[in-house]
Amino acid sequence: MSRFADFPNPTLAVDIVALSVADTRLHCLLLRRDDAALVGGDWAFPGAVVHHGKPVEEAVARAAQIKAGLGALHLEQLATYGDPARDPRGHVVSVAWMAIAPHALLLDKVTANPDLCLAPVIVDWPGETGGPAQALGADGQPLRLAFDHAAILGDAVKRLRGKIDYSPIGFGFVPPRFTLRAVQEVHEAILGRPLTKPAFRRKLLDRHPLHPTGTLETGGAFRPAELYERDPAQEM
Amino acid sequence: MSRFADFPNPTLAVDIVALSVADTRLHCLLLRRDDAALVGGDWAFPGAVVHHGKPVEEAVARAAQIKAGLGALHLEQLATYGDPARDPRGHVVSVAWMAIAPHALLLDKVTANPDLCLAPVIVDWPGETGGPAQALGADGQPLRLAFDHAAILGDAVKRLRGKIDYSPIGFGFVPPRFTLRAVQEVHEAILGRPLTKPAFRRKLLDRHPLHPTGTLETGGAFRPAELYERDPAQEM
DNA sequence: TCAAAAGTGTTGATACTACACCCATGG
DNA sequence: CCATGGGTGTAGTATCAACACTTTTGA
Numbered sequence: 001m002s003r004f005a006d007f008p009n010p011t012l013a014v015d016i017v018a019l020s021v022a023d024t025r026l027h028c029l030l031l032r033r034d035d036a037a038l039v040g041g042d043w044a045f046p047g048a049v050v051h052h053g054k055p056v057e058e059a060v061a062r063a064a065q066i067k068a069g070l071g072a073l074h075l076e077q078l079a080t081y082g083d084p085a086r087d088p089r090g091h092v093v094s095v096a097w098m099a100i101a102p103h104a105l106l107l108d109k110v111t112a113n114p115d116l117c118l119a120p121v122i123v124d125w126p127g128e129t130g131g132p133a134q135a136l137g138a139d140g141q142p143l144r145l146a147f148d149h150a151a152i153l154g155d156a157v158k159r160l161r162g163k164i165d166y167s168p169i170g171f172g173f174v175p176p177r178f179t180l181r182a183v184q185e186v187h188e189a190i191l192g193r194p195l196t197k198p199a200f201r202r203k204l205l206d207r208h209p210l211h212p213t214g215t216l217e218t219g220g221a222f223r224p225a226e227l228y229e230r231d232p233a234q235e236m
Numbered sequence: 237m238s239r240f241a242d243f244p245n246p247t248l249a250v251d252i253v254a255l256s257v258a259d260t261r262l263h264c265l266l267l268r269r270d271d272a273a274l275v276g277g278d279w280a281f282p283g284a285v286v287h288h289g290k291p292v293e294e295a296v297a298r299a300a301q302i303k304a305g306l307g308a309l310h311l312e313q314l315a316t317y318g319d320p321a322r323d324p325r326g327h328v329v330s331v332a333w334m335a336i337a338p339h340a341l342l343l344d345k346v347t348a349n350p351d352l353c354l355a356p357v358i359v360d361w362p363g364e365t366g367g368p369a370q371a372l373g374a375d376g377q378p379l380r381l382a383f384d385h386a387a388i389l390g391d392a393v394k395r396l397r398g399k400i401d402y403s404p405i406g407f408g409f410v411p412p413r414f415t416l417r418a419v420q421e422v423h424e425a426i427l428g429r430p431l432t433k434p435a436f437r438r439k440l441l442d443r444h445p446l447h448p449t450g451t452l453e454t455g456g457a458f459r460p461a462e463l464y465e466r467d468p469a470q471e472m
Numbered sequence: 473t474c475a476a477a478a479g480t481g482t483t484g485a486t487a488c489t490a491c492a493c494c495c496a497t498g499g
Numbered sequence: 500c501c502a503t504g505g506g507t508g509t510a511g512t513a514t515c516a517a518c519a520c521t522t523t524t525g526a
Binding site for chain 4 (some may be wrong): 330434435438439456457458459460
Binding site for chain 4 (some may be wrong): 137197
């Protein structure tokens with residue numbers, strides 16, 4: 001390490017793109033910035049600096065748990081963003097991570113912390129083209145995101161769209177017991193288009209080992225749907 | 237940046253996984269290490285340290301061009317590896333990049349630099365399971381790779397296998413004018429299994445805008461194949 | 473004219489979509 | 500018994516893999 005100390009080093013950080021689905025729409029967790037004028041936006045993803053000698057995952061845990069209050073959830077590395085101009089305060093290279101959680105879990109943290117918000121996510125581009133994404137405020141207007149976080153958000157959506165079909169990642173958005181309709185809403189929110197119910201049900205049931213629990217949804221009007229759960233041996 | 241200078245920082249570096257296909261087998265470019273005892277292996281991917289204020293891509297260019305002599309080729313970020321123990325000399329977080337090139341291009345660099353080699357790549361795991369990969373020496377025995385480079389190599393192959401079907405990335409392994417058979421060999425090398433010719437031809441021609449050039453392959457015995465080229469407007 | 477590889481046509485199986493339909497429940 | 504969403508059956512279509520076949524060249 002003596003050899004490396006000679007080089008002037010960029011700072012290394014992580015940013016957490018925490019996502020959930022509600023009302024057939026993707027939402028992301030954002031943290032209010034005091035220094036909006038300095039960092040070029042009012043809102044940003046929760047982040048943390050990587051410390052020397054500690055795993056990158058330690059910074060991820062710090063950003064996700066302490067700053068945003070998240071517990072155990074699905075975490076996946078997205079990409080690393082290294083433009084020297086991305087942070088006006090200095091050269092900060094950031095490893096972006098995507099966190100997937102049921103909406104209620106993120107909502108709890110938002111109500112507990114007034115500096116957090118859960119903003120609906122909008123993408124302009126169709127399919128898997130790629131590009132930046134927007135987060136909407138309570139008034140329906142796009143929020144000003146700091147740094148390159150609009151681009152990171154777009155990359156997160158692109159990653160999700162690319163793997164939602166074949167991977168079990170969609171189950172990260174629903175509680176351990178869920179209706180098939182809830183999973184369908186997750187897929188519709190991510191893909192940004194409606195799906196046909198019978199086709200979706202069948203694909204889901206033969207692609208993933210799901211068990212009907214026998215218990216039914218409660219609280220809804222009309223016929224209650226059956227609750228399913230994933231095979232506990234399966235991982236993301 | 238004054239705020240960030242307080243934190244002790246890991247060193248940030250890049251590693252280049254340069255890949256090509258020959259003899260229906262994937263090959264990777266490796267650099268001989270003088271310090272094999274220190275870094276835990278005789279061979280490693282070419283790398284470079286990221287300098288403060290310079291884009292990460294600048295380090296990629298340095299690692300790819302100066303150390304390995306590569307020119308313009310397809311580059312794609314793989315992932316970032318941050319285990320504090322991955323480099324015995326100190327905490328070095330590395331952003332791994334995949335470089336795709338025609339085999340002849342890498343072979344030229346290897347013959348020009350005796351510290352480089354182009355090693356066949358072997359994976360134990362089937363399909364898209366994932367896991368570490370091995371690079372073979374001239375004697376057919378696995379080479380000792382430094383750091384976590386066996387895991388990085390495995391991740392590179394996994395990425396390739398995941399996107400070779402729908403993405404045009406396979407064309408990065410062949411020259412601008414190529415036979416369809418050459419592209420098929422690339423796909424077979426990446427997937428690790430034989431493909432049927434008619435199905436492959438049709439899928440390739442449907443999915444990508446390819447133009448027959450009218451000129452034929454030369455130098456082969458038997459019937460020469462037609463040379464195709466990609467639509468110049470298309471990008472990776 | 474023969475061997476080997478280029479390139480094409482056809483068929484059978486599979487997967488997916490779309491539509492129609494039945495079921496169960498609260499009011 | 501009616502409106503509404505849960506859940507299933509069926510048929511048409513597009514996709515894909517395997518096989519057989521024809522074509523073209525060098526020796």
